Amino acid sequence: MMNLKTYGCTEIEAIPDGLLPGRVTELRRERFTVMTERGEVTAVLKGAFYHSAETRADFPCVGDFVLLHYNESGDSLITAVLPRRSKFSRADYSGHDEGRAKTVLEQVVATNFDYVFILSSLNLDFNVTRIMRYLTQAKQSGGQPVIILTKADLAPDYNLPLAEVRQSIPDVPVHAICSHTGLGLSELDSYLRPGKTIVFLGMSGVGKSSLLNALMEQDVMKVQAIREVDSRGRHTTTHRQLFMLPSGAMVIDTPGMRELGLFDADEGIRAGFADVEEWFRQCRFTDCRHQAEPGCAVLAALEDGLLPRERWEQYAAQRQENKVVQDKTGYLIDKRARNKTVAMRSKQTKKSGGGKNKY
Numbered sequence: 001m002m003n004l005k006t007y008g009c010t011e012i013e014a015i016p017d018g019l020l021p022g023r024v025t026e027l028r029r030e031r032f033t034v035m036t037e038r039g040e041v042t043a044v045l046k047g048a049f050y051h052s053a054e055t056r057a058d059f060p061c062v063g064d065f066v067l068l069h070y071n072e073s074g075d076s077l078i079t080a081v082l083p084r085r086s087k088f089s090r091a092d093y094s095g096h097d098e099g100r101a102k103t104v105l106e107q108v109v110a111t112n113f114d115y116v117f118i119l120s121s122l123n124l125d126f127n128v129t130r131i132m133r134y135l136t137q138a139k140q141s142g143g144q145p146v147i148i149l150t151k152a153d154l155a156p157d158y159n160l161p162l163a164e165v166r167q168s169i170p171d172v173p174v175h176a177i178c179s180h181t182g183l184g185l186s187e188l189d190s191y192l193r194p195g196k197t198i199v200f201l202g203m204s205g206v207g208k209s210s211l212l213n214a215l216m217e218q219d220v221m222k223v224q225a226i227r228e229v230d231s232r233g234r235h236t237t238t239h240r241q242l243f244m245l246p247s248g249a250m251v252i253d254t255p256g257m258r259e260l261g262l263f264d265a266d267e268g269i270r271a272g273f274a275d276v277e278e279w280f281r282q283c284r285f286t287d288c289r290h291q292a293e294p295g296c297a298v299l300a301a302l303e304d305g306l307l308p309r310e311r312w313e314q315y316a317a318q319r320q321e322n323k324v325v326q327d328k329t330g331y332l333i334d335k336r337a338r339n340k341t342v343a344m345r346s347k348q349t350k351k352s353g354g355g356k357n358k359y
């Protein structure tokens with residue numbers, strides 16, 4: 001029999017009779033996969049849950065420990081979500097018409113992790129300020145941050161940026177790795193202990209899938225280059241979102257976790273270039289592209305030397321780089337909205353009895 005301790009369950013007080021504890025390893029639409037001491041089961045939420053949950057954040061997500069009514073011959077029923085020791089949430093705008101954000105819902109994307117690996121690549125877009133922004137996010141989550149500098153093979157001398165990060169952020173461990181050669185991976189052993197759970201935070205393309213594959217010692221995730229060719233489906237063989245590593249540690253990798261990294265990239269530019277974007281408000285046209293438009297405040301500021309040309313070029317380069325990331329974010333949001341519409345439609349069909357068998 002599987003012991004739930006293997007899945008990082010520390011202690012559950014007084015389990016009511018007839019209920020079985022488990023950990024959510026996967027969530028698709030409204031169906032959950034839960035690891036329990038009786039093995040892996042599929043489960044749905046008990047109806048009462050929909051009435052008693054006060055906010056969306058109360059609904060279970062990947063990483064949660066839950067209690068369920070075990071059903072041998074069909075879906076088990078999740079009756080409760082146990083208290084979380086850490087969590088990441090994102091703002092969910094999907095319930096609203098475009099451009100008309102009302103109350104923004106909190107959507108939880110991963111829970112009960114011990115470590116937050118902040119991944120940042122050592123290639124050209126290496127940027128300590130961005131790492132610090134992720135660090136703020138990580139600290140709020142309740143997990144313990146660890147900074148991972150990826151693609152060490154692409155840096156002429158990775159010891160330089162490594163020293164720079166260590167100096168700027170002295171209170172957080174920093175490691176340089178290469179998922180392709182395995183360089184530095186053994187330094188991560190101290191985190192990869194049985195029962196420990198890890199999440200990855202970082203921009204698209206920093207090497208999250210590659211690191212997961214390296215730690216899994218097999219290809220469970222497609223890496224970007226391959227994915228662009230087949231253009232569909234992130235996963236190779238599995239839809240799993242909580243991975244058990246050979247070391248006994250676990251990695252949670254949900255689409256929502258990946259989106260967190262994407263959103264931050266855009267925000268990071270806004271925060272890092274406030275001095276540049278401030279000029280935009282003085283442009284004559286609100287949709288000014290700051291190229292050749294009359295009354296463009298940016299062009300005037302460049303002319304007068306009030307905005308250093310170098311700064312403007314840095315900004316433009318970052319924006320360009322981020323465009324790829326934003327397109328991807330848009331794609332994910334669209335996809336989420338589509339899935340939701342489909343789910344709602346099927347619910348309505350069920351309600352009106354359209355989907356039922358005829359006698």
Ligand SMILES: Nc1nc2c(ncn2[C@@H]2O[C@H](COP(=O)(O)OP(=O)(O)OP(=O)(O)O)[C@@H](O)[C@H]2O)c(=O)[nH]1
Pocket residue numbers: 150151152153154177178179180181203204205206207208209210211222223224225258
């Ligand atoms: N040279 C080098 N390239 C790497 C390394 N790790 C990942 N890459 C490459 O970087 C690209 C992106 O890697 P992924 O692992 O797909 O990145 P990701 O963070 O999962 O990206 P998203 O799925 O968009 O979130 C791929 O072309 C990888 O081959 C590394 O250690 N060294």
Ligand SMILES: [Zn+2]
Pocket residue numbers: 280283284288289290291293295296297298299
């Ligand atoms: Zn302008």
